[in-house]
Amino acid sequence: MNSVTPNLPHLLIVEDDEINYLVLEKIFSDSYFVTRCTSGIDCINYCNQHKPEVVLLDVELPGLSGLDTCKLLKASNETSDIAVVFVTSHSNDEEQTQCWLAGGNDFVSKPVNALTIKHRVNAQFKYQQQKNELKKQAYIDGLTGVYNRRYLDSELSQKLSMAKRSASAFSLLIIDVDWFKLYNDQYGHLEGDRCLKKVAALIQQPLLRKSDSVSRYGGEEFVCILPQTDLVGAQLIAENIIKLMEQANIQHKASPNGYVTVSIGITGVYAVTEVDPIIWINTADEALFNAKNQGRNCIGISSLGEGHATN
Structure with missing residues (x-):
């Protein structure tokens, strides 16, 4: 064959x-x-x-x-x-x-x-x-051109089931644009839309495999599905996204950093056993919450069933 x-x-x-x-x-x-x-x-x-x-x-x-x-x-x-x-x-x-x-x-x-x-x-x-x-x-978000919430709801469950059958690694990122409400207040909603388009394009750059995907999860939140990627690989991708945001230097006067940054929550395992997408999303969301509590513009990491660690 x-x-x-x-x-x-x-x-x-x-x-x-x-x-x-x-x-x-x-x-x-x-x-x-x-x-x-x-x-x-x-x-x-x-x-x-x-x-x-x-x-x-x-x-x-x-x-x-x-x-x-x-x-x-x-x-x-x-x-x-x-x-x-x-x-x-x-x-x-x-x-x-x-x-x-x-x-x-x-x-x-x-x-x-x-x-x-x-x-x-x-x-x-x-x-x-x-x-x-x-x-x-x-399944495409009309504003940013990445996948939408409907795609995420459909694909996450299927890809988790596939990963469980093959006992393969799997990771999920939740990415939130820091201080985005202040950005809209400062520059207006049209400029805010342009900002989200730029952020979506930057998030996609480190995702090199066809199986990887980016979905717009909420107003300024994005989710990356990363099959066959363990926490180490997911963290490298997240670090690249943080670095790309810095290099893009999208002006944000209301941010402490002076440019648009993102906070990222990561969850992942080396071999999938849990296939409930809600548990995956909630765990990544907890990691994102930890990243925000650390001052934003950073990464929080949480491995399913193995305790929590935050960077």
């Missing part, structure tokens, strides 16, 4: 027959990054980890059938959006009905016609692209 590459749209072919797979792989390899599973169980595990956009799924598989595999994919919040195109040996109405009832997005009959299957799979990729674009627009 190949490792996933982001350069091409990702198509997973679930086919236990080697010759059938090679035929399909030849049809799609020029346009898509193609990977393969040979059983329904492998498909479920693979989709939970890698999230291909489209699955080309044989109905007849050893063990878990293609129909039951599709039902499990569609029943999970983490894989329900993946498009499933069945490949079936039967073309009768009953078989087609079973494909639809299982949650399939489309189907083709064997022996496959290369042009037909390519058009049908292409249509699913196009639909997925359009759906993702609409979803992205719904």
